[in-house]
Amino acid sequence: MNLFDVYPLFPLNIVQGKGCYVWDENGIKYLDLYGGHAVISIGHSHPHYVEMISNQVSKLGFYSNSVINKIQQEVARRLGIISGYDDYSLFLINSGAEANENAMKLASFHNGRTRIVSFQKSFHGRTSLAVEVTNNPKIIAPINNNSHVVYLPLNDIEAVKAELSKGDVCAVIIEGIQGVGGILTLTGTFLQELRTICTATGTILILDEIQCGYGRSGKFFAHQYAGIKPDIITVAKGIGNGFPMAGVLISPMFTPVYGMLGTTFGGNHLASTAALAVLDIMEKENLIENAAKVGDYLIKELKQFPQIKEVRGRGLMIGLELDEPIKELRSRLLFDYHVFTGVTGTHVIRLLPPLCLSLEEAEEFLSRFKKALN
Numbered sequence: 001m002n003l004f005d006v007y008p009l010f011p012l013n014i015v016q017g018k019g020c021y022v023w024d025e026n027g028i029k030y031l032d033l034y035g036g037h038a039v040i041s042i043g044h045s046h047p048h049y050v051e052m053i054s055n056q057v058s059k060l061g062f063y064s065n066s067v068i069n070k071i072q073q074e075v076a077r078r079l080g081i082i083s084g085y086d087d088y089s090l091f092l093i094n095s096g097a098e099a100n101e102n103a104m105k106l107a108s109f110h111n112g113r114t115r116i117v118s119f120q121k122s123f124h125g126r127t128s129l130a131v132e133v134t135n136n137p138k139i140i141a142p143i144n145n146n147s148h149v150v151y152l153p154l155n156d157i158e159a160v161k162a163e164l165s166k167g168d169v170c171a172v173i174i175e176g177i178q179g180v181g182g183i184l185t186l187t188g189t190f191l192q193e194l195r196t197i198c199t200a201t202g203t204i205l206i207l208d209e210i211q212c213g214y215g216r217s218g219k220f221f222a223h224q225y226a227g228i229k230p231d232i233i234t235v236a237k238g239i240g241n242g243f244p245m246a247g248v249l250i251s252p253m254f255t256p257v258y259g260m261l262g263t264t265f266g267g268n269h270l271a272s273t274a275a276l277a278v279l280d281i282m283e284k285e286n287l288i289e290n291a292a293k294v295g296d297y298l299i300k301e302l303k304q305f306p307q308i309k310e311v312r313g314r315g316l317m318i319g320l321e322l323d324e325p326i327k328e329l330r331s332r333l334l335f336d337y338h339v340f341t342g343v344t345g346t347h348v349i350r351l352l353p354p355l356c357l358s359l360e361e362a363e364e365f366l367s368r369f370k371k372a373l374n
């Protein structure tokens with residue numbers, strides 16, 4: 001059997017990782033400014049993470065959500081404190097799409113409505129409703145195209161007001177910083193006014209923090225720069241540092257009912273242990289502060305490069321827009337200078353490194369990037 005061929009692959013087999021570096025099967029070492037697609041938060045193969053997961057799997061890897069899981073309860077307690085949302089509840093699942101799917105389902109159970117406002121260039125996943133709120137017709141199958149969604153321009157509060165004033169919108173879903181869309185930030189006033197209009201119209205505000213959350217922006221959540229509180233927040237990627245896991249943070253206004261949501265694997269013993277190890281390391285090594293500090297430094301330095309048209313983002317979520325298509329530059333960076341980077345569209349490089357990236361490693365990247373540009 002062959003693999004279903006949906007990924008355009010680099011001809012590289014990565015077999016090992018440590019901190020902000022990965023190695024291929026030929027022993028070549030790469031600086032990882034991609035974090036395996038914004039997933040690696042605490043760095044590759046952190047010893048504390050390896051030890052906690054190894055110990056847990058030697059005791060119990062999985063049992064079902066029909067019994068008490070104290071590790072899951074501890075994740076909720078710790079996540080509530082570190083994120084500033086200790087009055088919210090946590091529902092654990094396995095992927096970002098699943099988190100958004102459950103968030104929108106919950107919103108609809110709550111207010112009985114069926115229309116969703118999303119934004120141009122947004123990405124929220126590939127399952128049925130998650131893909132329908134994703135503004136990319138190429139990945140929406142006819143069966144998922146059910147007219148639930150209107151896509152509005154980002155940061156256009158008048159367009160949102162016009163839509164929400166109809167009084168029948170179930171939820172607004174928005175990324176704290178658009179990732180796939182090209183690292184596009186929201187203005188503080190837009191988010192603040194969005195919060196106000198959602199409350200006034202009984203519309204649920206869902207913040208998708210799957211890519212920009214979990215410390216990546218330099219605050220625990222990117223929306224915290226605007227000082228607002230959404231009704232529902234979704235997280236994934238960095239939560240398990242590569243262990244498949246996601247979460248929905250749910251405000252106290254929602255009442256849980258037995259059976260309304262559910263999952264076989266979500267929040268299992270091993271995944272929850274991975275999440276606890278991530279929180280331990282984020283706190284012990286001050287990774288959120290590090291993301292802010294190293295991110296500010298990178299953004300400041302990158303703005304000096306005349307070849308870059310625009311530097312966007314916050315913390316360690318950075319987009320570099322060039323005048324030229326970046327395909328060749330990215331290949332040169334990877335194969336000649338051994339640096340992994342991400343991409344979005346044809347002209348934007350995405351930097352999404354582990355949150356433990358040091359100033360020295362940032363310097364190393366800048367020096368290799370300079371050479372690759374020339």
Ligand SMILES: Cc1ncc(COP(=O)(O)O)c(C=O)c1O
Pocket residue numbers: 095096097098100123124125126175179180208209210211212236237
């Ligand atoms: C903002 C955002 N939401 C949702 C998703 C979907 O997450 P997953 O691929 O884990 O389903 C992604 C994935 O890239 C994302 O960036």
